Amino acid sequence: MAKYVLDRRLFLRRSGTAVLAIGAGGMAVFRDPSGAWAITLDHLDASTAETLLQLARVLYPHDQLGDMYYAVVVEALDGAAEGDAEAQEQLVSGVARLDAAAGGRFVDLDPEHRTAVVAEQIGDPLVQKVRGTAVVELYNNPLVWPVFGYEGSSADEGGYIDRGFQDLGWLDAPSAEASPPAYRG
């Protein structure tokens, strides 16, 4: 399999991700040219990866999240193809179906038309595979949690007993009978 780099500068210029082959070998690198992020792909070619990334974004569109967060979904799909040629083939053939439904390359459509194609293809095994992977991988990434106001692990911070478990502030406090004071030793 060829080695690829998905180049963010070309992506920005062409409004579709572009591919830069960097040689032959077993691994592709899917990276941000600024060096902010990169993922490695062992099984997927860059064109397939690009389509899967955009499909994940259509399924779970958050304008405040950059592509690096959706690339994590692609990385997971690539990882799931490890030692599973059939899974890899299903991703490739699924992308071909998606392109066929798009009447060309899915990634060349504008966002509105991508959404329409996905709505039409929502029962397709590829779309469901990417949806099921994305709903876990996108929201299970600690790097996105601050964007949503979720704070992750708390035990290492001593929990919230002194860090705002009662900091609501915009409703009257419950009675002391309903909500007794916290034990503080």
Added chain:
Amino acid sequence: MAAPYDLTDDGVVVVIGSGAGGGTLANALAQKGIDVVLLEAGNREEPSTFVNDEWASFLQLSWLDPREATGSWRVARDFPNLPAWICKTVGGSTTHWAGASLRFQEHEFKARTTYGDVAGATLLDWPLELAELEPYYEAAEDRMGVTRTHGIPGLPGNNNFMVMYAGAMKLGYNDCNTGRMAINSQPRDGRTSCQQLGFCFQGCKTAAKWSTLYTEIPAAIATGKCELRIDAQALQIQHDASGKVTGVLYADADGNQQHQKARAVCVAGNSIESPRLLLNSASAQFPDGLANGSGQVGRNYMRHMTGSVYAAFAEPVRMHRGTTMAGIITDESRNDPTRGFVGGYEMETLALGLPFMAAFLDPGAWGRDFTRKMDQYANMAGMWLVGEDMPQTGNAVTLHAETRDAHGLPIPDVHFDDHANDVAMRTHAFAQGRAVYEAAGAVDVYDTPPYPSTHNLGTNRMSERAEDGVVNRWGQAHEVANLFVSDGSVFTTGGAENPTLTIVALALRQADYMAEQMGSGAI
């Protein structure tokens, strides 16, 4: 004798499962000097190895062996291989439970008498009454450290509770507080007080929440009369020609089959594995499964009427901070058929982290409508609705016709269809949950469908008459005197309350009965 025990020692009581029922029973028996071998299918974790990470913890604690969900319930569509969210680890689902510890109401032990003949439901009265269980409820609350009992203060309410409380008061509800919780509100029993981690479901890393993992089980082992064997998957209960059970065949950590002889066997694998084990123990003498002459093993599967309501507000809530379920409205738990259904339900605070919110808010949903809801996460409050569902003969755990597990045994199929009463109750509960949050100023309210079942009940139910159930009022099999069931599968009906306290109370009562029966030589 003292632990460890020989496989050929036929003087031991084998308890299968180390959760609320099995872990408590093992300790209660050991404290009486009875020799116990406690088999646990899972591994052993500790508070220090629990992780504040929803998916990682799910993989660490959950029962993930293959199961199938069928029927018209939405879980069968969304999670076809995960009918239940329960655990395979020392401590069982007491590692994962939220801690809500409510007694059944008196009328809930008399469901058939109180609710009458509900079409399509297989209602029965329990073969025991509240008054008989009360001393055991007292004992259970004391050993579990249940707040608002035994002079133990209530827990402090978190942000999520503040929203529930404000809405409940504005709506005119009377009974809303931080509930009766088996979570230390102050240090007790050598365990610290709640530090408001917000990860009750992931195993309590401070051990403030009661779990058999670090209470009952070490106490049992300390007597020298209980041997815990982990990674020990029970495969079959064996019996002699007289119809008495003689031991348990199990697979050890290396996958090798072992046979432990026994004086009595207590099955406490939760309401899917317990009936599955009895069905997989079929023999020439018990062709339809051990203790299944009535055909009731696996039937009458109940999972509580459930649902969740999440509401988004203009201001932040941060519901993930603090004790997950320390908040309850009990006004709807009464039986009041004028609402359009029999039985009642509880409304309890519930929060999910972002990863599980994505998985459970509306399984299968996608696109801007879904992500707009997810964008409201920090401003969301949440509650769980949990009420009595109707037992039905077709709601059943059965053996899969084709699929086998790693040991070559049929996997369980968990079939469930909502009863019309369940649907009417859920519709009412969704409307009331919405009303609570709208009274508190919600800008959006979302009805969330049931999660994979956490309360699994009824599949080896207690009955007065042998033909109506599987076990008698002591959890003793109608057909096999030295075979007991010691988990929530013995529930005749489900009640509106979270079941763990009742499971523990029944286990303590069963231990007294077993000791008496063994003392008199009846077993």
